[in-house]
Amino acid sequence: MWKLRCSSPGDRASVPGQDISSLNGHAGRHIWEHNSAHLSPEDIAVIDRLRENFELNRHTQKHSSDALMRLQYDSLRDARGRAIKTAPPPRCAYDPTSGTADSPVSRDIVKQALRAGIDFYQGLQDDDGHWPGDYGGPMFLMPGLIIALCVMGKLDHVLSEAHKVEIRRYLRNHQNEDGGFGLHIEGHSTMFGTVLSYVAMRLLGMSPNTSNLVDRENSLVDALSWIRARGGAVNVPSWGKFYLCLLGVYEWDGLNPVPPECWLLPYTFNPLHPGRFWCHCRMVYLPMSYLYGMRATAQSTEITELLKKELYIDDYDCIDWNTTRNSCAEEDLYYPHPWIQDLIWSGLSKVELSLLKTSAGMWLRGIACKLAMEHIHYEDENTRYIDIGPVNKVLNMLCCWFEDPFGCANRKHMQRLHDYLWLAEDGMKMQGYNGSQLWDCAFAVQAITASGLATEYTDCLIAAHRYLDVSQVQADCPGELTRWHRHISKGAWPFSTRDHGWPISDCSSEGLKAALELEGLGTALAGPPIPIDRLEDCVNVVLSYQNMETGGWATYENTRSFPWVEIMNPAETFGDIMIDYSYVECSSASLQALSKFRTRYPTSPHKDRIEKALTAGRNFLLSIQRADGSWYGSWAICFTYGTWFGIKGLLATGSTYETCSSLRKAVRFLLSKQMACGGWGESYLSSQKKKYIQLEGNEPHVVNTAWAMLALVASGQAKYDPAPLHRAARALMRMQCGNGDWPQQSIMGVFNRNCMITYANYRNIFPLWALGDYATLVLGVK
Template structure:
């Protein structure tokens, strides 16, 4: 059966239902946002910080937090690092401590079950990675000598030095300057008798040598162990005067971030650490009250799952893809309600563009003219978020005309705004031609060898990724025709270099490895759209090879599904059943490689139509994204807008474009 003959009616019905569902999820301000479901570790850290700051939650919040811990506990009695994971010593240890701080006794079913499970692990609570030990040291439960050294003196190194913190990835750099202050000051909270009780409960058995626990995915290598041994020696002989200067440098860096991000921090983890630094520096610090108040931004609550703290907010990111999904099928499939929603969304995205930087010191990267992942109050623009916002706004401009913007403007994105967006995107292009996120790569990947976290990978430098590069090339290709000649030449050169990077990143079997989504399927979507945007025809050898890989990995049910474990093991692992996001990414990549007439693409589309619920939704209870290679996330709205986008683009590809209302 030819895909052009019988499928479009089914696809049209499914697409219209998906659009109706998507429209129902739009907020009054024009944005979309779904919860980024992760794990309980940030909630645990939030509870710890409130206790250290002597600002206990109100009773309603306390009950909501306990509810969330209860609802997310695994059958074994612990807590996992993501919704699909087995129990984690790190997450379980922090949850146990947080529950005790919330007033639960050691005999409560939640705490007793957690302690029992920890006791089954080799070494018990001692098997937690270094980040767990750091929090125990902050609480005064273990001495700082058991924590990997975070010397603040690194902040005093010359900026050209290879180990200067400025060379780190932005998230890591901000954490380092806060953690190193707490480590260097040997800050310890006063829990009173509870500290001794926790010490007895968690370390009831004598210490014995044990293998690294299951959270230690990347054990410390010989070079890192040698460096840490030297740093421990430094802790015994360092100059007190130099230590005071280093601590003050860390404190100033935290204060600068408070000014640079006056509404909320870079992430919830960073914001929590910075509160501790301000408190450790001065319990009556003039910025502390505002810093604590900002933590409310990261709070997520509902009656079913209680109170939790999200790792990130995704308003800009979700809104850009929702806009693209509503535009995907073309004007003949766009309702008046959708057009109105697009106008509101464009207004939101325009307002979310970063136009000021209130920090005390010049930023390390281009800021003005970009978009953050979260919202317009963030001062941390991200390369692919900026690219997707540009793509969405220019797509709306092409589809809706200048009316997509407020009266008296030049449409959703005036030409003068394109220059700022171009600068932000190009500032994230690395020497290899690929694009990063917050920063340009400032040192070699060799720095990953010195990664002290034991739990994360790819967290030391802002390396290029296929995902970010595909987004950047798509936006650059769309905006280039609107740029003046000089900037157009800059965009063209960046596109050529980016396409070269994508070709070099392709694996021999045709696949690409992802960085921010799961995993090879997500990368296929971005690689295909990026190469097509760069001018590659469908029969380009790289695209043909990617098309063969898509066909070879298609499941018997017609869809695609990828196991999250492949991110950790750095290989493709298929699931036994399809998932809506991964099927959507594969269909979108297939449209750019195999073409709309391909049986594989048609089968994927049929799976999406069949898997759709009566209300126009798809199942959204599975992990679909990743950060730092090991931390899995579930973006709740991925299952809403990516299938809509795939169905819309397929529908547009297989049906002729006719004026709406024509016979």
């Protein structure tokens, strides 16, 4: 069995691989270890039931409840002083049997629901102050890791048999009824998800011809049938083609060029220089360019020879690979290549072929690959070998292995792989980051302080404050930042851990807001405040993120190129990946943080810059509001999320319901989507199709309901018509579980328009925050 182990600051004993560097004693790091010694037979029986229940219902409830982590922390409640002391109120206490649901809920009843919710959620907090949680969802991440480890010959070295069992469980559990696998756990079957999942299962020892029912051979048979019915793996999109090339079961001639020479081009006046791309895009295509330039390919093995026969309709040696470069299954084609892009790739491939036949071309290729490796090593060292995300983590590791199979970089990379692995009742998955620790912690602080019950939860808030404190980035990356295409980072907060370290505008802003909330409570309730000079550093970095052209904020950096560059997006499965766009969420979070800081510190040296930023940022929000009053949310589902941020951003810059027609329009939009039960329920399809789509079955979603309620309470809705808020509060309380938890429903996170991702802690944070605001701002609970 398994145990989640978190590393508290200074706790070296809990860190596998003693040479892994850390800036703060590995605060926030959590890894799963196989260890059955701490489990009783009763515990094992409970875990087995959780797994069986997920498997039985996997086609209707595709999202795990993160039950294994929660079970572990539940068992420690009494010993940690985090026992659940309050039960949620009975339904009869807030749902009237007579009268109307439009009436206010009793203040004491809301307090009871809040205490029950915080009692439960504080028990999931780790000792170092962060809240662990599942951040999985995409289905292509784990197969990429397995392929890389096979290429390196390290699969058995990194993954034990216990790991493999859980990974196989995860893959089988998320196979769709038609035999295919989606881009993410709730998505329709795609060639990308199905081919990579099939390959991963084969590399993990499963066989379509086995009689071993434990490995349920039908999973492979059904997946292979799905692939072959759609023309075979020649129709996998470009990222899938790339992974297959690495494994040696697809030919490099069938891949559109990823030339490392692009990094040699001049940066100035060149909108297509890779350094101008969105950091997640360039940090994936950087190692891809090295591996492509080296034609890095695994040695042929028995399994790769079998895959060549299984994955294709035609005989492998007879395939015309040049004709397959732009082949892509219809199910995967979210972003079709414009014709001009295909023309450019075709011309580039011919030029490359000619150049590489010359000594000058080979010399240039060597210089380019060397430069690419310099950038890869810089990224590795500055993230303590975590890297910005799981795709470039795996590809960077492969680059280091091909450069020097015995180098120390390989050892450091492998020791950090476990940072990305997460276990739940559905099996072991690879997360979309090394966690969402800082992000969740900052939101949780704001939710608990909003409840008005901070005096009852000082231990929880002091621990959260410690995590905020030790997670702030306190220095820029070394060297000349422009050479490495890096933004300043001193004073920022990252999404996960300080060791990861990439600064982000909205994470910095939410971290600053949380720090100011805790500072306002005083040292007795929240611990020592973060020094003012460090808060000023954060304000400086948030201000630096603002795009002067639009007035909005992007994610990790300023926008460095133009939207038309998107026509060169080579990834058929993702949208808007080429540049770092300005977003409503990042802009609103930044505006809220700057406004809050200005109120607390009106004489700050940054006050003039803040005033200008607020004006420009407000204009940006108004410029991107949709005609129906909503904002499109790019990082969660979708219009309820974006409109919550849009409303809060307008309020932070001086809007009121009475004076701002845009605010009133946004309120009307949210009210128009409220369901008869009082809640909201939005499907992930809203993100893909860019229009509001209700969840199937018209079921309310606890997270959507909380976001809409937060926006409406903040807008002053209670002054004009509080009935929708009373109905929403009842909907949230109705969905609360008997232990104070809320249920895990459909997936709520998204990136690049088309791929969904898990935020396991949202189901606890946002209903607490919404009920807290309802209690304090609508009912007046003190």
